[in-house]
Amino acid sequence: MPGASKRKTCDGSGGERSGQLSNSELWSFLGNQRFELASGDAADVTLRVGEDEETAVNIRFARFLLAAQSPVFQGMLYGSMLEADKAAAVRVCFPLPAVQQMLHFVCSAELALDVSTAVDLHRLADFYQMQQLKIATADFMITNLNAETAVHFLVVAQCHRLVEFESKCLGYILKNASDALMGDRVAQLSEVCLLSLVQSEELCMQELEVFRAVVRWGKANTEQHASKELLRKTVSKLMEHVRLPLLSGEVLVQEVEPSGLVSDLLLRQALAAKFKQDLPDDFRFRCRSKACQLEAESKILDQPMKVALGQMMPIGGAITCRLVHDSTRGTSAAAFDAAVHGVGPTLTVIRDQNTNFVFGAYVHDTYSNGVKGWKKASEHTFLFSLGNGLQEPVKLVSSTGNANWCSGCGCTLGDSRNIFSAFFENNHANTGCAFATFAPGYSGICSKALLSGNEDGRFTPGLMEVFAVSGTS
Known part of the structure; x- marks a missing residue:
């Protein structure tokens, strides 16, 4: 043969x-x-x-x-x-x-x-x-080149002057910073390298996670029983480029200030920003430009909300949101189903009439005119809350992989016991069991009130917008 x-x-x-x-x-x-x-x-x-x-x-x-x-x-x-x-x-x-x-x-x-x-x-x-x-x-x-290897590859590429590969590693880390710098991975970086990342407008990472990454790096690069003053000195150059004014007042008071790692001047500037309408023209008070990847003409979403949502999305690159439906065009499930049929992934954003909480759902699946009923949801489908009150933005996913969405019933996710319904007919925003897990990089207390701010989980939409989502990887 x-x-x-x-x-x-x-x-x-x-x-x-x-x-x-x-x-x-x-x-x-x-x-x-x-x-x-x-x-x-x-x-x-x-x-x-x-x-x-x-x-x-x-x-x-x-x-x-x-x-x-x-x-x-x-x-x-x-x-x-x-x-x-x-x-x-x-x-x-x-x-x-x-x-x-x-x-x-x-x-x-x-x-x-x-x-x-x-x-x-x-x-x-x-x-x-x-x-x-x-x-x-x-x-x-x-x-x-992935979240587990990116930092290691970058360190070796810099050490041996592999310029082209170093550039690819940096690009990957900037785009996937939350995962690439998770845990002790950030500790492998030199101060110069981490400083270049923290300074970058292209860093796609929530500012609270930037702060925490700098703290982890500092602790890993000082002796185990070093004084807080020494640790503060170690991270001082890095902290100057963490955009602390973008953090909530609660986080500044409960986490940043007690850490003792931020200078009094930077802390005062961040807290004072909470009471000013006209902010200084300084990079610390602006969202990172490349982090603002989600493009949408919205009456609900402001720029920080778009940044937060952009970081949650499973789609890389520029993310375009095209309005296909809102509450002025009808509030029935039938109106929703007609608007989203065949458009691909959708983003539903709601502002509660009573609490002004902004929350919603991203459905990675494509709606069709099939038979009504529950269908298995994509692993990329999630619920979200956008920093309501003193909360940080949160992203909720299914830990079991058994979450569902209902075809022909409007924007309805969860299962028969746990429903997120975006329309006036059956408005629930319970986190229940299907979407009760915080995605990596997010934390909080999962309760019925987490999304809408109402203790029973119900909501009254003051305004609702539904977008068709597209992007490039």
Whole structure:
């Protein structure tokens, strides 16, 4: 059979059976054979491998394979350089695991990459001008650039001056800061790097989370029992770029001031802003421009609310909201269903007539004219409250994955026991069991009053707007 090689294998009972190697198995087998030969009988050059001479080890290998993959090795091993001497040891100043992977690659063109060695292998490929290996490692790093790896990749890219990859890491972190800087991930950054992020207009992160990230970084970069004064000094440059006036008065009084990590001047400015109509023309008093990604002509949403909603959305890039329905066009479920049929994801925003609380629902699914009834909701569907009273904005998701929405019943989410209904016919805003989990980066007390401000969870819409949502990833 073309592309396969027969072999004999044990059938488990002591006998033999006829088998075949698949193409991938055959390729791997031949690669291993070549590696054994290249590092054994055919080896004619000694590689002295390791970043430090004291811990470096010798590896024997076939010089012609190295020269075939790398013009740098070709010049060293077959030119007039000292390394061309067969008795010479060629110094390779890269970590041993990366060099071992490179040697396997030149024999088999196969890679078993992982996050811990990919950047070192990419640096090695760049240094020795091994283009195929460089492309393969670059593709791996980009594919695996996520919230868990972004900070690690950024630190390594900066350390080794991988300018292009550093730019991609920075872009990812700015766009996904809440997840990328979560927990102790932020502690890996240098002060200069974190400062550049905190200063950036493109940082997509709630300002309270920016403050908390700076605090976590400060604690991780001072001794465990350091005085509060030392900790305050450690984070002082960073705190100057946290936009404290955007935080609620409650947060300033209950969390920021007791931390003791903010100067009296910055704290006074933030608190005074709560009582001023005309704010200073200073960056601290403005929302970050790139954080304002949600574009909507709304009578309910002000700019900070648009920023908060933009950060909640599962859609990346510019988010456009087109008004398809509001309470002036009808308040029945039928009017809603007719307006949203086939438009894609929708955002329903409500301002309660009595409490002025602003809340609503994002439904990632597309409404259709199908049979009425409950349907399984997308994992991206959520309820929200936009910083009513002294609260911070909150995003509520389903922890069980069993949340539903009701087709043909207006904007109705939850299940038969727990209903969020946006219309006058059955107005409930209970958080109940289906949407009772705070999304990562959000916190609070989940109760019936959380959304509408009314203890029984009911609401009377003073104004309601429904938008079709579109964006680019």
